[in-house]
Amino acid sequence: MRSRIRGLAPTPILAGFLLTGAALAVLPLVLELSIYTHNLMTLTFLSVAGALAWNWMGGFLGQVSFGHAATFGVGGFVAARIVLWAPVPAPLAWLVGGLVAGVFALGAHPALRLRGPYFSIATIGLGEATRLLFTYWEDFTGGSSGLSLPIETALKHRLYWWGLGLVVLVTAASWLIRRSGLGLQLLAIKADVDAAADLGVSATFYQDLMIALSGAVVGVTGGMWASYFSFIEPNDMFGFDRSIGFVLMAVIGGVGTVLGPLLGAVVFVLLRQYLLASYPQLYLGVYGLLLIFIILFEPLGLTGLLRRLWQRLSALRGKV
Amino acid sequence: MNIARPSFLKALLAALALLAVGLPAQAAPPKARVSVGATLPLTGSEARIGGFVKEGYELAFEEVNKAGGLQVGNQKLPVALTLLDDATNQATAVSLADKLINSDKVDFLLGTYSSHLIEAQSTVAEQYKVPYLQGGGGATKIFKRGFKYLFGTISPVELLGTTLMTWIDQQQKAGKLPKPAKIALLWENTAHGKDFRKGVSDFVAQNKGAYIISVDESFALDGKDFSALLGKVKAAKVDLFLADAHLPDYITMHRQYVASGLCHKVVSYGARGSEKGAIDALGVENVKYILSGVWWSSQLAAKPGPSRDFVTAFKARYGGRDPEWFQALAYLSAKTLFAAIQQAGTVDREAVRQKLATMKVKSLLPGGPLEFPAALGQQAQNPFVVQQNTPDGKSPIIFPQDVATGTGVAANPKCPN
Numbered sequence: 185m186r187s188r189i190r191g192l193a194p195t196p197i198l199a200g201f202l203l204t205g206a207a208l209a210v211l212p213l214v215l216e217l218s219i220y221t222h223n224l225m226t227l228t229f230l231s232v233a234g235a236l237a238w239n240w241m242g243g244f245l246g247q248v249s250f251g252h253a254a255t256f257g258v259g260g261f262v263a264a265r266i267v268l269w270a271p272v273p274a275p276l277a278w279l280v281g282g283l284v285a286g287v288f289a290l291g292a293h294p295a296l297r298l299r300g301p302y303f304s305i306a307t308i309g310l311g312e313a314t315r316l317l318f319t320y321w322e323d324f325t326g327g328s329s330g331l332s333l334p335i336e337t338a339l340k341h342r343l344y345w346w347g348l349g350l351v352v353l354v355t356a357a358s359w360l361i362r363r364s365g366l367g368l369q370l371l372a373i374k375a376d377v378d379a380a381a382d383l384g385v386s387a388t389f390y391q392d393l394m395i396a397l398s399g400a401v402v403g404v405t406g407g408m409w410a411s412y413f414s415f416i417e418p419n420d421m422f423g424f425d426r427s428i429g430f431v432l433m434a435v436i437g438g439v440g441t442v443l444g445p446l447l448g449a450v451v452f453v454l455l456r457q458y459l460l461a462s463y464p465q466l467y468l469g470v471y472g473l474l475l476i477f478i479i480l481f482e483p484l485g486l487t488g489l490l491r492r493l494w495q496r497l498s499a500l501r502g503k504v
Numbered sequence: 505m506n507i508a509r510p511s512f513l514k515a516l517l518a519a520l521a522l523l524a525v526g527l528p529a530q531a532a533p534p535k536a537r538v539s540v541g542a543t544l545p546l547t548g549s550e551a552r553i554g555g556f557v558k559e560g561y562e563l564a565f566e567e568v569n570k571a572g573g574l575q576v577g578n579q580k581l582p583v584a585l586t587l588l589d590d591a592t593n594q595a596t597a598v599s600l601a602d603k604l605i606n607s608d609k610v611d612f613l614l615g616t617y618s619s620h621l622i623e624a625q626s627t628v629a630e631q632y633k634v635p636y637l638q639g640g641g642g643a644t645k646i647f648k649r650g651f652k653y654l655f656g657t658i659s660p661v662e663l664l665g666t667t668l669m670t671w672i673d674q675q676q677k678a679g680k681l682p683k684p685a686k687i688a689l690l691w692e693n694t695a696h697g698k699d700f701r702k703g704v705s706d707f708v709a710q711n712k713g714a715y716i717i718s719v720d721e722s723f724a725l726d727g728k729d730f731s732a733l734l735g736k737v738k739a740a741k742v743d744l745f746l747a748d749a750h751l752p753d754y755i756t757m758h759r760q761y762v763a764s765g766l767c768h769k770v771v772s773y774g775a776r777g778s779e780k781g782a783i784d785a786l787g788v789e790n791v792k793y794i795l796s797g798v799w800w801s802s803q804l805a806a807k808p809g810p811s812r813d814f815v816t817a818f819k820a821r822y823g824g825r826d827p828e829w830f831q832a833l834a835y836l837s838a839k840t841l842f843a844a845i846q847q848a849g850t851v852d853r854e855a856v857r858q859k860l861a862t863m864k865v866k867s868l869l870p871g872g873p874l875e876f877p878a879a880l881g882q883q884a885q886n887p888f889v890v891q892q893n894t895p896d897g898k899s900p901i902i903f904p905q906d907v908a909t910g911t912g913v914a915a916n917p918k919c920p921n
Contacts, residue, residue: 220605460589
């Protein structure tokens with residue numbers, strides 16, 4: 185068993201991963217982080233978890249979704265409604281929200297027959313249809329007026345660790361999926377769905393599995409998001425901007441890689457916040473330039489850049 | 505030596521006692537300035553209005569600093585405004601408010617613009633117990649959450665619907681409009697639009713037999729194509745066209761309204777219609793006789809008082825341009841916060857909150873003094889003024905009578921009989 189785990193995750197990587205997680209967990213306890221930094225890191229964790237889960241579909245399976253805001257919104261509103269209806273612990277509400285979002289994501293099953301840009305266009309339609317449906321479902325979502333949740337400062341503070349826990353879980357899951365037989369089958373589907381089916385890979389099953397899992401995790405982040413903000417509104421939760429956000433985080437970091445969406449989300453949230461607060465006129469331009477640069481010169485995003493740097497350093501070390 | 509020993513012991517005991525009860529608190533460093541934070545939609549769909557609100561805030565801050573600052577207790581302190589762009593985005597508005605409070609350490613917050621942004625952002629102010637004064641979100645839902653730190657200088661949108669209907673009712677009673685009059689009621693699907701709809705619907709329900717709502721439809725904020733909606737209006741052959749829209753939607757919808765060849769005895773887009781930018785965009789000819797209800801008008805400066813003072817100062821600062829209600833309410837919000845700080849004599853947030861909750865101050869709003877009734881969620885309840893665009897490109901106040909600068913026209917002379 186131990187050797188199997190070692191095969192999936194080499195010891196230095198496993199140790200580095202666990203150490204980073206542990207360091208982030210104790211960070212607010214040893215350093216006096218300002219409330220703002222604490223909250224910003226919480227938001228970053230939620231974005232990281234969402235981007236990593238998006239990557240299971242868009243990166244591992246090659247089905248680039250522009251409609252993930254739908255599952256984010258479903259998870260968020262289901263969790264919010266549960267919190268408002270019954271005195272249940274918030275984590276349970278997030279979990280139920282995630283499960284419902286996962287099942288809801290399976291509604292995109294017919295679109296899985298489409299590949300490439302056709303699938304992406306279909307997800308735009310599904311996302312927008314979901315947004316409209318929930319905007320007009322006033323009894324459930326409060327319509328365009330949204331839902332206000334009780335303001336719970338302590339829960340908002342604890343969300344740091346819940347968010348970090350989710351990131352650790354989703355990163356580990358990403359790594360395991362990538363390194364396991366499942367990952368190989370997903371790669372086969374990504375390369376050629378028909379050829380994969382000829383080799384005995386159940387393309388439909390694995391695509392359904394990934395869309396449900398991806399939707400569920402994004403749904404959980406939606407639930408946490410609702411608890412963080414204490415107010416959610418359909419046009420924001422289901423907005424196209426949010427779907428684009430997931431895509432951008434993965435593209436910036438490196439689509440299809442394990443750590444890419446994580447790096448991309450960190451840059452996406454922190455850089456955006458910094459630019460908005462310091463250089464509001466520049467933030468859209470800087471984003472545009474960053475994307476153009478990555479698409480033109482480094483399709484694997486920041487991960488590709490880091491790999492190149494690593495190779496250069498290794499070559500230099502070899503010369504020395 | 506013998507004498508010194510008891511003194512030494514006494515001193516030691518005194519020191520120990522001090523340690524036991526805790527050292528006397530160090531006096532807080534004297535406050536160098538009063539720090540106020542705000543975010544505004546300076547980019548995104550509400551960027552235009554965000555710019556207007558910024559003008560109002562900046563004028564208020566400049567004025568008070570030119571006068572030497574705020575009298576806080578026995579010291580005069582300058583006021584500093586930290587203004588950030590929330591990009592017309594809820595999550596950004598929330599997280600930047602968080603930054604202003606917890607990183608920039610501002611003492612108080614002024615509101616952003618638009619009900620949906622304020623509804624989200626005000627939760628942060630409430631959470632960290634920071635007084636939040638705003639004049640950009642009039643939806644009543646914002647004020648029905650029992651928040652203690654949220655104050656609105658902007659009257660409810662519901663009252664806007666009621667006010668417009670009151671003027672229309674006067675025209676109907678004078679025989680200028682048909683009875684019953686058929687209404688097309690279009691409202692943006694937001695808390696703002698729902699309030700407007702409620703104001704009109706309640707009025708219609710209270711005046712049975714006088715009005716029939718033939719079309720009652722919502723539309724999404726930031727719409728690009730209203731042709732289907734306008735098609736329904738055309739088919740229903742209504743007399744009154746009453747819509748509630750934000751500025752970009754008003755411009756888009758009315759352009760399509762004109763292109764469809766529609767004409768109604770009364771046309772209104774709620775609070776929109778008299779904006780100079782919209783008149784420029786649509787052309788004077790196309791906006792003639794549009795009725796609008798606003799929270800404030802520069803024509804209130806006709807009489808001496810706070811409105812005249814504000815208009816004079818605004819014109820001097822912004823090259824002779826007339827302010828609109830956006831700048832006026834922003835200016836008023838900032839000035840009211842300053843008044844509360846001065847009256848409280850401290851920058852202590854709780855003391856200023858309590859002062860805001862109980863104060864009644866002279867204001868530039870129609871109806872005079874401003875107060876924040878607790879029973880109504882601390883939202884001001886000052887009346888609206890109704891304006892109507894005229895063929896010469898002006899928009900005189902036509903209602904209420906005591907502040908009117910012109911006479912309203914109904915039915916719309918542009919429409920063929």
